[in-house]
Amino acid sequence: MGEVGQEKIHETNGVGAGFEQAVLQRYGSAVSDGEPGLCVPVDYDRALLKVIPDEIIEKDFGCGDPSKHVREGEMVLDLGSGSGKSCYIMSQIVGARGKVIGIDFNPEMLKLARKYQISIGDKLGFHNTEFRRGKIQDLRTNLDLVEQYLQQHPIRSVSDLADLQGYEEKIRHEQPLVADDSIDVIVSNCVLNLVRPEDKKTLFAEMYRVLKRGGRVAISDIVSDEPVPEHMVRDPELWSGCVSGAFLEEEFLRAFEEAKFYGIHIEDFQSQPYRTVEGIEFRSITITAYKGKEGSCVERNQAVIYRGPWKQVMDDDNHILPRGARIAVCEKTFELYSKPPYQDQFILVPPRQEVPTEEAGVFDCSRDHRRHPRETKGIDYKATSAAGNICGSGSNCCP
Ligand SMILES: C[S@@+](CC[C@H](N)C(=O)[O-])C[C@H]1O[C@@H](n2cnc3c(N)ncnc32)[C@H](O)[C@@H]1O
Structure with a gap:
């Protein structure tokens, strides 16, 4: 029970498969119909928007700008890349020596993001973006490969299903969607809240797996100032609208801590809520955190x-x-x-x-x-320095 007697959804109970379907449908139709209610005003660097077509810019469902935390030459992974807007912004920041990989599970979103991949690259003079289909809580399974397999091997029996599972197991190990220790920075803009409670732990473990040692995350998401009651969590409209799946603000930071990240820092915390529902405020936050504090402890004085x-x-x-x-x-x-x-x-x-x-x-x-x-x-250190020689010859700084 929450502080004010509201029951929270436990990871083990979860919300079930219907919520993932609600998210798929909502963002699938948002590609053609738009979703003005999902928009949080974000102050992007205008110069970086020039090469991006309006069709992509208009499908902005982010709530912050984690691209500010990316640097030249880096390998970036964008979780829930949507129309690809952030990827194309970051593509210009990392430049030809870097690369940006966008992950999304929604085929309509991926189609839109991929539509301008070549033409934007041609304008920039380098091609450094890639969009891959997968769930952000399972960064091993390439869903494009699974789709291709299913087209060639439709499931008609339990034995077909076992073959599919065998195929998934094989590609997860031999051709993972994102390899271990391969990413410098993971960014995500308003997506973690959409992952079901029962999948959130794996999501954080996956982020940790794919980051290089010393790599970092820069995540913008929605957090709540009070625990979200169960009837709101079970509302698919509020869930898919980036509201009721939000972490409680302190638990958001704790989730990174529990996943072994260190140096966790709030970069931005919007004073104005994105939505207020039943008196609970939901607002955008941007955090950064690092991987790589484990290892042996060696004494070097x-x-x-x-x-x-x-x-x-x-x-x-x-x-x-x-x-x-x-x-x-x-x-x-x-x-x-x-x-x-x-x-x-x-x-x-x-x-x-x-x-x-x-x-x-x-x-x-x-x-x-x-x-x-x-x-x-050193125990034997016995040096005595001559008075007044620390300023160097010719200096008159120490009269
Ligand atoms: C609120 S939109 C944000 C899109 C983009 N980051 C932006 O700033 O415009 C959420 C995106 O995450 C994708 N998404 C939601 N849950 C996902 C999941 N579990 N795995 C992969 N993609 C997911 C949706 O398909 C959608 O494109």
Whole structure:
């Protein structure tokens, strides 16, 4: 039961297959008929819209702009790519050295996205977009291949069904829709809420699987400020309209944490709700999060100092870092703190003499968590510097 006595839908009960059909139908007909009610005003970079035909721009059902978090040369995966608008925006940001793959399970949406693939690429002078058919909670199964198989092998018996399952198993392993550890950035714009509660855990695990170590997600979606009651969750209209499948705002962030992401950060949180239903506000949020905090902990006499302004902070591995203190960290944590999203928060203190890899032991997690400066400088360090020589010769900065 929720805080105010509202029953929540549990992952194990789920909402059933009908909801996926409702989503398929709604976005299938939105391609021809449009859906003005699904539109959240988004301030895209106008210069990047110039090469995109109106037919695509008009079918914008996003609620944020995760493309702002993509960089040149990156391999990007867009979950629930719809008409392809975000993919064509990001295609220009990543440029000829990068690539953008859009995933959608709706054939009408894919047809529209693919329609202008060649002509947009010709205008840009490079072709770096691809649209693949699949469910975002199962990034192994290529549904175009399954469709082709079914056309050649219609199901007429239980034995035909077993053959289909065997074929699916084979392509999932031999030709996965998206390979393990292959993506720099996953973006998604207003789609995660449409995935059924019973599939949400697999969705996060799949995102984690396909990202490279050090890769990140930039996700815009709808969240609610209060738990969504069951009668609203079971309403297919509200569900397919990006309302009642929304995560509770805090649970959205927790879902990334539970899927082992780290450095989770709210980039944008719209003050104005997208919809308010029965007093519950549904609004757009954009978050970023990173993959790759697991691995062995090697001792290399490294320390970090948290700059502040908070008195202390705790990271996603439960390290507590008091402001201004030299804290002992293993090599893996030291590397993590030297990169986004942490690098501006810490002063990195390497050892005066590097510990060679072959001499580096296992980091003792039960040790005193402060690192005495003697550990980084060396016990035998006895240097005494001459007074006043830190400004360099000819400088008059230290009278
Ligand atoms: C609200 S629209 C957003 C489309 C696009 N991201 C945009 O910004 O315009 C949702 C899209 O996600 C697709 N979709 C919904 N659930 C999906 C799922 N489980 N797997 C793959 N695609 C899905 C729909 O077909 C639709 O194209």
